[in-house]
Amino acid sequence: DQQVKQNSPSLSVQEGRISILNCDYTNSMFDYFLWYKKYPAEGPTFLISISSIKDKNEDGRFTVFLNKSAKHLSLHIVPSQPGDSAVYFCAASFTNAGKSTFGDGTTLTVKP
């Protein structure tokens, strides 16, 4: 039973446009959500997070939206840049647990 799902294995967008990456989860007890970015031959790097008490968190070009009723979150990147091309992992956790449950990732390609 996969508790965190990223249904789009890949996404391709033009430089300057918006990238929207989606993530669904099944366990309503998750209360903290994170996005990580991973380049080849490197470990995942933390990008942005959101607590379940919020529905939006913004950091520069990156915004995460959380819809608790739909058990859905999304990451918006505006404007997209070629350097954003990477694998993006959605992760969910319980605030007091620390460990995260990851989705299988979405490979984003931003074309110049």
Added chain:
Amino acid sequence: DTGVSQNPRHKITKRGQNVTFRCDPISEHNRLYWYRQTLGQGPEFLTYFQNEAQLEKSRLLSDRFSAERPKGSFSTLEIQRTEQGDSAMYLCASSPTNTEAFFGQGTRLTVV
């Protein structure tokens, strides 16, 4: 470089051999995690330490796997009697709190 360091970066071993990986976390981080990642999937949680105490182990962690974190500093992950199914990227991460984690570059294990 004060990031999470993992050694070795690559390990090729014959089936049935034992292997040990080392992780040096960011020095002020008291939480340390081990994850395993296979191709096309997200990281899967294996085990978690807070200081020297191993607080949680995944059901994925068979009795051939053991992890230690003596004195709450570096950690080792040992796999005994390796099997081909153990081939994966083994990721270590550390964190000062129960929120985002900082990952190392991983150790890629190939069992032949």
